Amino acid sequence: MAKIRKIMLTNVATLNTEAKIGDAAKLLAENDMGCVVVLENKAPVGIVTELDFVRNLNSKNINLKDPIEKIMTSPVTFMTPTMKLDEALKIVDTKKFRKYPVVENQELVGLVTKKDIINFISDNLRLHRNIQNVVLVLFVLFEFFVFVLSSYVYKFLHLGA
Amino acid sequence: MIKVRNIMSRNVITVAPSSSIKDAAVLMATKSVSGLVVVEKNTPVAVISENDIIKGIVSKKIKVRDVMSSEFNVISPLTRFSEITKTLRERKIKKFPVIEDDKLIGLVTETDIVEATRDFTRFHEIVQEAILAIFGLATAFFLFYFSPLRASIFGS
Numbered sequence: 001m002a003k004i005r006k007i008m009l010t011n012v013a014t015l016n017t018e019a020k021i022g023d024a025a026k027l028l029a030e031n032d033m034g035c036v037v038v039l040e041n042k043a044p045v046g047i048v049t050e051l052d053f054v055r056n057l058n059s060k061n062i063n064l065k066d067p068i069e070k071i072m073t074s075p076v077t078f079m080t081p082t083m084k085l086d087e088a089l090k091i092v093d094t095k096k097f098r099k100y101p102v103v104e105n106q107e108l109v110g111l112v113t114k115k116d117i118i119n120f121i122s123d124n125l126r127l128h129r130n131i132q133n134v135v136l137v138l139f140v141l142f143e144f145f146v147f148v149l150s151s152y153v154y155k156f157l158h159l160g161a
Numbered sequence: 162m163i164k165v166r167n168i169m170s171r172n173v174i175t176v177a178p179s180s181s182i183k184d185a186a187v188l189m190a191t192k193s194v195s196g197l198v199v200v201e202k203n204t205p206v207a208v209i210s211e212n213d214i215i216k217g218i219v220s221k222k223i224k225v226r227d228v229m230s231s232e233f234n235v236i237s238p239l240t241r242f243s244e245i246t247k248t249l250r251e252r253k254i255k256k257f258p259v260i261e262d263d264k265l266i267g268l269v270t271e272t273d274i275v276e277a278t279r280d281f282t283r284f285h286e287i288v289q290e291a292i293l294a295i296f297g298l299a300t301a302f303f304l305f306y307f308s309p310l311r312a313s314i315f316g317s
């Protein structure tokens with residue numbers, strides 16, 4: 001089973017806790033990652049997604065000069081690079097977030113999305129399925145061969161059948 | 162085969178090109194969708210995503226018209242699922258308004274596609290397990306049928 005390290009993105013947009021909402025907006029507009037991770041001493045303390053923005057635009061009438069803490073989601077649910085993908089999928093199912101920072105030794109090392117996890121698993125399974133089908137066909141041929149042969153062997157040994 | 166009809170979201174939220182970005186954001190937040198279809202005279206002319214709205218805020222635009230993007234593909238309910246996933250992966254188009262009889266009847270987004278992929282994978286896994294189980298049982302039966310054990314129990 002593949003690990004998170006294999007599918008995570010490594011160029012994550014980050015900001016520190018003193019940043020303003022406007023900085024986050026600028027970063028979100030520039031890259032297409034869809035989120036900005038807020039760091040404190042290299043460890044993620046919060047995450048701002050496009051959804052947070054859109055939602056807050058409605059309710060709080062956000063000012064671009066306000067501190068980022070006002071709209072970020074905190075604490076963050078993170079994953080580790082050594083986590084297996086099916087464990088990761090369980091987290092995705094319980095937490096319902098779309099993006100997860102990847103943390104190693106309390107430092108941010110990457111970002112993994114729900115979409116990437118599911119796509120990788122299904123691609124992997126497709127390959128697996130093809131292999132399985134080939135094995136199945138070989139198995140049937142082998143079985144046929146054994147049955148035909150075995151009936152002769154039994155006859156030859158006078159064991160019945 | 163997966164049909165578009167089964168995976169699309171039916172309540173498409175539409176917005177006019179002349180509405181304000183803020184109205185679009187409010188619509189997105191209240192209806193909890195990640196994108197809207199921009200409609201003019203009942204035909205989709207563009208789509209607008211969360212990202213477009215943020216770009217609008219940063220560059221201080223006001224109208225939906227200024228930030229909407231034309232990165233969408235109109236599909237019919239009969240379009241094959243594999244075609245959509247291909248477009249999604251190769252051309253990075255994430256929104257697919259569904260048109261039937263010149264009417265907008267649904268929207269397929271990236272989220273719908275991911276969910277469908279997942280259900281499809283799970284379904285296939287189950288089918289495969291079932292086939293393997295049947296083969297296993299058949300093998301066991303044949304081995305027993307041809308073995309001397311059967312002859313000794315039931316006679317030949």
